[in-house]
Amino acid sequence: MSIGAILTKEIKTDARNPYTLAGALLFLLSSLFVCYITIKRISAPSTWTSLFWIILLFTSFNAVAKSFVNETRERMLYYYSIISPSDFVISKMLYNALIMVILSGAAVLVFSTLFEIVIEDPIAFWYAVIFGAAGFGIVLSLLSTIASKAGNNLTLMAILGLPILLPMVLVTTTITKNAIDGIDWSIQWKYAFVLMGLNLVCFALSVILFPYLWRE
Amino acid sequence: MLFAISAGLLVDVPRLDILNETIRNLFFHVTSWFAMVFLFLASFVYSIKYLASGNDKHDLMAKIFVQTGMIFGIAGLVTGMLWAKFTWGAYWVPDPKLNGAAITLLAYLAYNILRNSLTDPISRAKISGVYNIFAFVMMLIFVFILPRMTSSLHPGNGGNPAFSSYDLDNTMRMVFYPAVMGWIFLGLWISEIKYRLELYKKSHE
Numbered sequence: 109m110s111i112g113a114i115l116t117k118e119i120k121t122d123a124r125n126p127y128t129l130a131g132a133l134l135f136l137l138s139s140l141f142v143c144y145i146t147i148k149r150i151s152a153p154s155t156w157t158s159l160f161w162i163i164l165l166f167t168s169f170n171a172v173a174k175s176f177v178n179e180t181r182e183r184m185l186y187y188y189s190i191i192s193p194s195d196f197v198i199s200k201m202l203y204n205a206l207i208m209v210i211l212s213g214a215a216v217l218v219f220s221t222l223f224e225i226v227i228e229d230p231i232a233f234w235y236a237v238i239f240g241a242a243g244f245g246i247v248l249s250l251l252s253t254i255a256s257k258a259g260n261n262l263t264l265m266a267i268l269g270l271p272i273l274l275p276m277v278l279v280t281t282t283i284t285k286n287a288i289d290g291i292d293w294s295i296q297w298k299y300a301f302v303l304m305g306l307n308l309v310c311f312a313l314s315v316i317l318f319p320y321l322w323r324e
Numbered sequence: 325m326l327f328a329i330s331a332g333l334l335v336d337v338p339r340l341d342i343l344n345e346t347i348r349n350l351f352f353h354v355t356s357w358f359a360m361v362f363l364f365l366a367s368f369v370y371s372i373k374y375l376a377s378g379n380d381k382h383d384l385m386a387k388i389f390v391q392t393g394m395i396f397g398i399a400g401l402v403t404g405m406l407w408a409k410f411t412w413g414a415y416w417v418p419d420p421k422l423n424g425a426a427i428t429l430l431a432y433l434a435y436n437i438l439r440n441s442l443t444d445p446i447s448r449a450k451i452s453g454v455y456n457i458f459a460f461v462m463m464l465i466f467v468f469i470l471p472r473m474t475s476s477l478h479p480g481n482g483g484n485p486a487f488s489s490y491d492l493d494n495t496m497r498m499v500f501y502p503a504v505m506g507w508i509f510l511g512l513w514i515s516e517i518k519y520r521l522e523l524y525k526k527s528h529e
Binding site for chain 1: 437438454
Protein backbone atom coordinates (compact mmCIF):
# COMPACT_ATOMS: atom_id res chain seq x y z
CA MET A 109 0.00 0.00 0.00
CA SER A 110 2.71 2.44 1.03
CA ILE A 111 4.62 1.65 -2.17
CA GLY A 112 1.67 2.95 -4.14
CA ALA A 113 1.40 5.98 -1.85
CA ILE A 114 5.00 7.06 -2.45
CA LEU A 115 4.67 6.39 -6.14
CA THR A 116 1.62 8.66 -6.40
CA LYS A 117 3.42 11.27 -4.30
CA GLU A 118 6.39 11.22 -6.70
CA ILE A 119 4.18 11.52 -9.73
CA LYS A 120 2.16 14.34 -8.14
CA THR A 121 5.30 16.27 -7.24
CA ASP A 122 6.49 15.93 -10.80
CA ALA A 123 3.14 17.01 -12.21
CA ARG A 124 3.20 20.08 -9.96
CA ASN A 125 6.77 20.93 -10.82
CA PRO A 126 7.51 19.45 -14.24
CA TYR A 127 10.89 21.13 -14.65
CA THR A 128 13.06 18.24 -13.46
CA LEU A 129 11.52 15.83 -15.93
CA ALA A 130 11.46 18.52 -18.62
CA GLY A 131 15.14 19.16 -17.90
CA ALA A 132 16.02 15.52 -18.51
CA LEU A 133 13.91 15.50 -21.67
CA LEU A 134 15.61 18.64 -22.95
CA PHE A 135 19.02 17.14 -22.19
CA LEU A 136 18.01 14.13 -24.27
CA LEU A 137 16.77 16.25 -27.17
CA SER A 138 19.86 18.44 -27.21
CA SER A 139 22.26 15.52 -27.22
CA LEU A 140 20.25 13.80 -29.96
CA PHE A 141 20.49 16.96 -31.99
CA VAL A 142 24.23 17.24 -31.39
CA CYS A 143 24.51 13.76 -32.88
CA TYR A 144 22.41 14.76 -35.84
CA ILE A 145 24.49 17.87 -36.50
CA THR A 146 27.78 16.01 -36.27
CA ILE A 147 26.89 12.76 -38.02
CA LYS A 148 23.95 13.62 -40.32
CA ARG A 149 23.56 10.16 -41.82
CA ILE A 150 23.86 6.70 -40.35
CA SER A 151 23.95 3.72 -42.65
CA ALA A 152 25.02 0.86 -40.39
CA PRO A 153 22.56 -0.49 -37.79
CA SER A 154 25.42 -1.06 -35.34
CA THR A 155 26.30 2.66 -35.33
CA TRP A 156 22.63 3.54 -34.89
CA THR A 157 22.27 1.22 -31.90
CA SER A 158 25.44 2.24 -30.15
CA LEU A 159 24.77 5.98 -30.51
CA PHE A 160 21.22 5.51 -29.31
CA TRP A 161 22.24 3.62 -26.19
CA ILE A 162 25.13 5.93 -25.36
CA ILE A 163 22.77 8.91 -25.41
CA LEU A 164 20.16 7.07 -23.36
CA LEU A 165 22.83 5.99 -20.86
CA PHE A 166 23.98 9.54 -20.16
CA THR A 167 20.43 10.83 -20.05
CA SER A 168 19.63 8.23 -17.41
CA PHE A 169 22.42 9.53 -15.16
CA ASN A 170 20.93 13.00 -15.34
CA ALA A 171 17.35 11.88 -14.87
CA VAL A 172 17.92 9.54 -11.94
CA ALA A 173 20.38 11.77 -10.10
CA LYS A 174 17.59 14.31 -9.77
CA SER A 175 15.27 11.98 -7.91
CA PHE A 176 17.40 12.07 -4.77
CA VAL A 177 18.53 15.66 -4.99
CA ASN A 178 14.91 16.69 -4.59
CA GLU A 179 14.58 14.91 -1.25
CA THR A 180 15.50 17.18 1.63
CA ARG A 181 17.05 15.85 4.81
CA GLU A 182 13.88 16.60 6.77
CA ARG A 183 11.71 14.74 4.32
CA MET A 184 14.04 11.73 4.44
CA LEU A 185 13.70 11.72 8.24
CA TYR A 186 9.95 11.80 7.83
CA TYR A 187 10.05 8.84 5.46
CA TYR A 188 12.32 7.06 7.88
CA SER A 189 9.72 7.31 10.61
CA ILE A 190 6.73 6.13 8.59
CA ILE A 191 7.79 3.42 6.10
CA SER A 192 10.12 0.47 5.78
CA PRO A 193 13.30 0.89 3.71
CA SER A 194 12.38 -1.84 1.25
CA ASP A 195 9.05 -0.17 0.44
CA PHE A 196 10.88 3.09 -0.05
CA VAL A 197 13.53 1.69 -2.39
CA ILE A 198 11.00 -0.38 -4.37
CA SER A 199 8.86 2.67 -5.00
CA LYS A 200 11.93 4.72 -5.96
CA MET A 201 13.06 2.02 -8.39
CA LEU A 202 9.62 1.70 -9.95
CA TYR A 203 9.38 5.45 -10.30
CA ASN A 204 12.83 5.76 -11.90
CA ALA A 205 12.10 2.84 -14.20
CA LEU A 206 8.88 4.56 -15.28
CA ILE A 207 10.70 7.83 -15.97
CA MET A 208 13.34 6.00 -17.97
CA VAL A 209 10.73 4.17 -20.05
CA ILE A 210 9.06 7.51 -20.88
CA LEU A 211 12.41 9.07 -21.78
CA SER A 212 13.46 6.09 -23.89
CA GLY A 213 10.15 6.21 -25.78
CA ALA A 214 10.77 9.85 -26.58
CA ALA A 215 14.34 9.00 -27.56
CA VAL A 216 13.19 6.32 -30.02
CA LEU A 217 10.67 8.70 -31.62
CA VAL A 218 13.12 11.54 -32.11
CA PHE A 219 16.13 9.40 -32.99
CA SER A 220 14.29 7.41 -35.64
CA THR A 221 12.94 10.62 -37.14
CA LEU A 222 16.38 12.18 -37.41
CA PHE A 223 18.12 9.00 -38.52
CA GLU A 224 15.80 6.83 -40.56
CA ILE A 225 15.96 3.18 -39.78
CA VAL A 226 13.90 0.12 -40.71
CA ILE A 227 13.29 -2.13 -37.72
CA GLU A 228 12.64 -5.69 -38.87
CA ASP A 229 11.49 -7.02 -35.52
CA PRO A 230 9.66 -4.29 -33.56
CA ILE A 231 8.69 -6.58 -30.67
CA ALA A 232 12.30 -7.47 -29.84
CA PHE A 233 13.29 -3.84 -30.35
CA TRP A 234 10.74 -2.46 -27.91
CA TYR A 235 11.46 -5.27 -25.47
CA ALA A 236 15.13 -4.22 -25.36
CA VAL A 237 14.30 -0.51 -25.15
CA ILE A 238 11.73 -0.83 -22.36
CA PHE A 239 13.54 -3.34 -20.19
CA GLY A 240 16.96 -1.86 -20.87
CA ALA A 241 15.80 1.62 -19.88
CA ALA A 242 13.92 0.29 -16.86
CA GLY A 243 17.08 -1.57 -15.85
CA PHE A 244 19.11 1.65 -16.01
CA GLY A 245 16.55 3.25 -13.71
CA ILE A 246 16.70 0.34 -11.26
CA VAL A 247 20.50 0.14 -11.06
CA LEU A 248 20.97 3.88 -10.81
CA SER A 249 18.42 4.22 -7.98
CA LEU A 250 20.77 2.49 -5.55
CA LEU A 251 23.87 4.16 -6.98
CA SER A 252 22.34 7.62 -6.75
CA THR A 253 21.65 6.95 -3.06
CA ILE A 254 25.31 6.05 -2.63
CA ALA A 255 26.42 9.14 -4.54
CA SER A 256 24.06 11.38 -2.57
CA LYS A 257 25.68 10.19 0.69
CA ALA A 258 29.06 11.17 -0.73
CA GLY A 259 28.31 14.78 -1.49
CA ASN A 260 25.96 14.26 -4.41
CA ASN A 261 28.25 14.78 -7.35
CA LEU A 262 27.45 13.53 -10.80
CA THR A 263 31.05 12.50 -11.54
CA LEU A 264 31.01 10.03 -8.68
CA MET A 265 27.71 8.62 -9.85
CA ALA A 266 29.05 8.22 -13.38
CA ILE A 267 32.22 6.40 -12.34
CA LEU A 268 30.30 4.16 -9.96
CA GLY A 269 27.51 3.51 -12.41
CA LEU A 270 29.26 2.98 -15.73
CA PRO A 271 31.10 -0.24 -14.89
CA ILE A 272 27.99 -1.65 -13.21
CA LEU A 273 25.72 -0.74 -16.12
CA LEU A 274 28.01 -2.12 -18.82
CA PRO A 275 26.73 -5.72 -18.77
CA MET A 276 23.24 -4.35 -19.30
CA VAL A 277 24.39 -2.01 -22.08
CA LEU A 278 26.11 -4.91 -23.81
CA VAL A 279 23.02 -7.12 -23.75
CA THR A 280 20.58 -4.38 -24.80
CA THR A 281 22.73 -3.22 -27.71
CA THR A 282 22.99 -6.81 -28.92
CA ILE A 283 19.22 -7.31 -28.81
CA THR A 284 18.54 -3.95 -30.47
CA LYS A 285 21.01 -4.58 -33.27
CA ASN A 286 19.63 -8.06 -33.86
CA ALA A 287 16.08 -6.65 -33.86
CA ILE A 288 16.98 -4.09 -36.52
CA ASP A 289 18.57 -6.82 -38.61
CA GLY A 290 15.58 -9.09 -38.03
CA ILE A 291 17.48 -11.94 -36.39
CA ASP A 292 15.29 -14.87 -35.40
CA TRP A 293 13.99 -15.27 -31.84
CA SER A 294 15.75 -18.62 -31.55
CA ILE A 295 18.95 -16.60 -31.10
CA GLN A 296 17.37 -13.61 -29.39
CA TRP A 297 15.63 -15.41 -26.52
CA LYS A 298 18.97 -16.11 -24.84
CA TYR A 299 19.81 -12.41 -24.64
CA ALA A 300 16.24 -11.50 -23.71
CA PHE A 301 16.47 -13.98 -20.85
CA VAL A 302 19.79 -12.53 -19.64
CA LEU A 303 18.39 -8.99 -19.75
CA MET A 304 15.41 -9.98 -17.63
CA GLY A 305 17.71 -11.86 -15.26
CA LEU A 306 19.98 -8.82 -14.90
CA ASN A 307 16.99 -6.63 -14.06
CA LEU A 308 15.76 -9.08 -11.44
CA VAL A 309 19.22 -9.50 -9.88
CA CYS A 310 19.69 -5.73 -9.61
CA PHE A 311 16.20 -5.28 -8.19
CA ALA A 312 16.74 -7.95 -5.55
CA LEU A 313 20.24 -6.70 -4.64
CA SER A 314 18.93 -3.15 -4.19
CA VAL A 315 16.12 -4.31 -1.91
CA ILE A 316 18.59 -6.35 0.16
CA LEU A 317 21.30 -3.69 0.35
CA PHE A 318 19.28 -0.50 0.70
CA PRO A 319 18.39 -0.91 4.42
CA TYR A 320 22.13 -0.60 5.24
CA LEU A 321 22.33 2.76 3.50
CA TRP A 322 19.04 3.85 5.01
CA ARG A 323 20.30 3.73 8.59
CA GLU A 324 22.88 6.38 7.88
CA MET B 325 50.13 -18.13 8.37
CA LEU B 326 53.82 -18.91 8.66
CA PHE B 327 53.25 -21.98 6.51
CA ALA B 328 51.37 -19.89 3.97
CA ILE B 329 54.21 -17.39 3.73
CA SER B 330 56.90 -20.01 3.27
CA ALA B 331 54.79 -21.97 0.78
CA GLY B 332 53.99 -18.85 -1.19
CA LEU B 333 57.62 -17.87 -1.44
CA LEU B 334 59.06 -21.35 -1.98
CA VAL B 335 56.86 -22.27 -4.94
CA ASP B 336 57.70 -18.96 -6.49
CA VAL B 337 61.30 -19.96 -7.10
CA PRO B 338 61.46 -23.24 -9.06
CA ARG B 339 58.77 -22.47 -11.66
CA LEU B 340 60.76 -19.62 -13.15
CA ASP B 341 63.29 -21.77 -14.95
CA ILE B 342 61.20 -24.63 -16.26
CA LEU B 343 60.05 -23.45 -19.68
CA ASN B 344 61.48 -20.80 -21.89
CA GLU B 345 58.64 -20.15 -24.33
CA THR B 346 55.70 -17.80 -24.09
CA ILE B 347 53.64 -20.66 -22.75
CA ARG B 348 55.51 -20.00 -19.53
CA ASN B 349 53.20 -17.02 -19.20
CA LEU B 350 50.49 -19.49 -18.21
CA PHE B 351 52.03 -19.58 -14.77
CA PHE B 352 51.79 -15.82 -14.38
CA HIS B 353 48.84 -14.68 -16.45
CA VAL B 354 46.24 -17.31 -15.62
CA THR B 355 47.33 -17.58 -12.04
CA SER B 356 47.11 -13.83 -11.40
CA TRP B 357 43.50 -13.88 -12.60
CA PHE B 358 42.75 -16.78 -10.28
CA ALA B 359 44.34 -14.89 -7.42
CA MET B 360 42.44 -11.70 -8.28
CA VAL B 361 39.07 -13.44 -8.36
CA PHE B 362 39.91 -15.18 -5.09
CA LEU B 363 40.90 -11.91 -3.40
CA PHE B 364 37.81 -10.08 -4.64
CA LEU B 365 35.74 -12.99 -3.39
CA ALA B 366 37.41 -12.61 0.01
CA SER B 367 36.66 -8.90 -0.04
CA PHE B 368 33.03 -9.63 -0.95
CA VAL B 369 32.73 -12.04 1.98
CA TYR B 370 34.23 -9.50 4.37
CA SER B 371 31.88 -6.77 3.14
CA ILE B 372 28.91 -9.02 3.87
CA LYS B 373 30.41 -9.82 7.27
CA TYR B 374 30.85 -6.12 7.96
CA LEU B 375 27.26 -5.25 7.06
CA ALA B 376 26.08 -8.10 9.26
CA SER B 377 28.29 -7.34 12.25
CA GLY B 378 29.41 -3.71 12.08
CA ASN B 379 32.92 -4.74 13.14
CA ASP B 380 35.30 -2.23 11.55
CA LYS B 381 38.08 -4.82 11.24
CA HIS B 382 35.99 -6.61 8.63
CA ASP B 383 35.70 -3.40 6.67
CA LEU B 384 39.46 -2.95 6.82
CA MET B 385 39.94 -6.48 5.49
CA ALA B 386 37.48 -5.84 2.65
CA LYS B 387 39.38 -2.72 1.64
CA ILE B 388 42.77 -4.42 1.78
CA PHE B 389 41.60 -7.42 -0.22
CA VAL B 390 40.33 -5.07 -2.93
CA GLN B 391 43.66 -3.25 -3.06
CA THR B 392 45.66 -6.46 -3.24
CA GLY B 393 43.26 -7.88 -5.81
CA MET B 394 43.84 -4.80 -7.95
CA ILE B 395 47.58 -5.47 -7.94
CA PHE B 396 46.96 -8.96 -9.29
CA GLY B 397 44.38 -7.66 -11.74
CA ILE B 398 46.86 -5.20 -13.19
CA ALA B 399 49.55 -7.91 -13.28
CA GLY B 400 47.13 -10.20 -15.10
CA LEU B 401 46.25 -7.47 -17.56
CA VAL B 402 49.86 -6.56 -18.34
CA THR B 403 51.01 -10.16 -18.76
CA GLY B 404 47.91 -10.84 -20.84
CA MET B 405 48.62 -7.86 -23.09
CA LEU B 406 52.18 -8.99 -23.71
CA TRP B 407 51.00 -12.50 -24.43
CA ALA B 408 48.30 -11.21 -26.77
CA LYS B 409 50.91 -9.22 -28.69
CA PHE B 410 52.89 -12.36 -29.44
CA THR B 411 50.02 -14.73 -30.08
CA TRP B 412 47.16 -12.66 -31.51
CA GLY B 413 49.26 -9.82 -32.94
CA ALA B 414 47.94 -6.85 -30.95
CA TYR B 415 48.09 -5.59 -27.39
CA TRP B 416 44.34 -5.16 -27.22
CA VAL B 417 41.73 -7.14 -29.12
CA PRO B 418 37.94 -6.88 -28.88
CA ASP B 419 37.45 -9.99 -26.81
CA PRO B 420 34.70 -10.40 -24.18
CA LYS B 421 37.15 -11.53 -21.54
CA LEU B 422 39.41 -8.54 -22.04
CA ASN B 423 36.48 -6.20 -21.79
CA GLY B 424 35.27 -7.94 -18.66
CA ALA B 425 38.71 -7.61 -17.11
CA ALA B 426 39.01 -3.93 -17.94
CA ILE B 427 35.55 -3.20 -16.56
CA THR B 428 36.25 -5.11 -13.38
CA LEU B 429 39.30 -2.94 -12.81
CA LEU B 430 37.26 0.21 -13.53
CA ALA B 431 34.62 -0.84 -11.00
CA TYR B 432 37.20 -1.44 -8.28
CA LEU B 433 39.00 1.82 -9.06
CA ALA B 434 35.62 3.50 -8.57
CA TYR B 435 35.37 1.67 -5.24
CA ASN B 436 38.64 3.23 -4.11
CA ILE B 437 37.54 6.69 -5.21
CA LEU B 438 34.24 6.25 -3.39
CA ARG B 439 36.13 5.35 -0.21
CA ASN B 440 38.33 8.40 -0.47
CA SER B 441 35.45 10.79 -1.06
CA LEU B 442 33.72 9.83 2.18
CA THR B 443 35.14 11.15 5.42
CA ASP B 444 33.01 9.69 8.19
CA PRO B 445 34.48 6.21 8.90
CA ILE B 446 31.20 4.46 9.72
CA SER B 447 29.26 5.71 6.73
CA ARG B 448 32.30 5.09 4.54
CA ALA B 449 32.45 1.50 5.68
CA LYS B 450 28.74 0.91 5.12
CA ILE B 451 28.43 2.65 1.79
CA SER B 452 31.55 1.16 0.27
CA GLY B 453 30.50 -2.25 1.58
CA VAL B 454 27.21 -1.95 -0.26
CA TYR B 455 28.97 -0.89 -3.45
CA ASN B 456 31.48 -3.69 -3.14
CA ILE B 457 28.76 -6.34 -2.95
CA PHE B 458 26.91 -4.84 -5.90
CA ALA B 459 30.07 -4.57 -7.97
CA PHE B 460 31.18 -8.12 -7.23
CA VAL B 461 27.88 -9.63 -8.32
CA MET B 462 27.93 -7.64 -11.56
CA MET B 463 31.57 -8.62 -12.13
CA LEU B 464 30.64 -12.29 -11.78
CA ILE B 465 27.96 -11.82 -14.42
CA PHE B 466 30.29 -9.96 -16.73
CA VAL B 467 33.34 -12.17 -16.39
CA PHE B 468 31.73 -15.59 -16.07
CA ILE B 469 28.33 -15.51 -17.76
CA LEU B 470 28.49 -13.11 -20.71
CA PRO B 471 31.73 -14.48 -22.27
CA ARG B 472 30.11 -17.92 -22.36
CA MET B 473 27.47 -16.55 -24.70
CA THR B 474 29.75 -15.16 -27.38
CA SER B 475 32.86 -16.51 -28.96
CA SER B 476 36.20 -15.60 -27.49
CA LEU B 477 39.78 -15.85 -28.61
CA HIS B 478 40.65 -17.36 -25.26
CA PRO B 479 41.23 -21.09 -25.08
CA GLY B 480 38.16 -23.01 -24.03
CA ASN B 481 35.70 -20.54 -25.61
CA GLY B 482 33.85 -20.41 -28.89
CA GLY B 483 35.28 -23.59 -30.34
CA ASN B 484 38.87 -23.03 -29.26
CA PRO B 485 40.09 -26.03 -27.32
CA ALA B 486 41.17 -25.49 -23.74
CA PHE B 487 44.84 -25.79 -22.89
CA SER B 488 44.45 -28.95 -20.88
CA SER B 489 43.26 -30.94 -23.88
CA TYR B 490 46.54 -30.90 -25.73
CA ASP B 491 49.46 -29.05 -24.30
CA LEU B 492 49.18 -28.96 -20.55
CA ASP B 493 51.36 -31.99 -19.88
CA ASN B 494 52.04 -33.39 -16.47
CA THR B 495 55.17 -31.38 -15.73
CA MET B 496 53.36 -28.16 -16.39
CA ARG B 497 50.38 -29.35 -14.43
CA MET B 498 52.65 -30.01 -11.48
CA VAL B 499 53.80 -26.42 -11.65
CA PHE B 500 50.48 -24.84 -12.58
CA TYR B 501 48.43 -25.93 -9.58
CA PRO B 502 51.07 -25.03 -6.99
CA ALA B 503 51.53 -21.74 -8.87
CA VAL B 504 47.83 -20.96 -8.47
CA MET B 505 48.12 -21.74 -4.78
CA GLY B 506 51.35 -19.76 -4.60
CA TRP B 507 49.82 -16.64 -6.08
CA ILE B 508 46.78 -16.90 -3.83
CA PHE B 509 48.95 -17.33 -0.74
CA LEU B 510 51.14 -14.45 -1.88
CA GLY B 511 48.01 -12.32 -2.13
CA LEU B 512 46.86 -13.39 1.31
CA TRP B 513 50.33 -12.69 2.66
CA ILE B 514 50.43 -9.16 1.24
CA SER B 515 46.95 -8.55 2.62
CA GLU B 516 47.99 -9.83 6.04
CA ILE B 517 50.98 -7.48 6.16
CA LYS B 518 48.91 -4.51 5.04
CA TYR B 519 46.24 -5.38 7.58
CA ARG B 520 48.75 -5.47 10.45
CA LEU B 521 50.35 -2.25 9.25
CA GLU B 522 46.99 -0.47 9.24
CA LEU B 523 46.11 -1.78 12.69
CA TYR B 524 49.52 -0.64 13.94
CA LYS B 525 49.01 2.82 12.44
CA LYS B 526 45.58 3.04 14.03
CA SER B 527 46.84 2.12 17.49
CA HIS B 528 49.55 4.77 17.30
CA GLU B 529 47.33 7.61 16.18
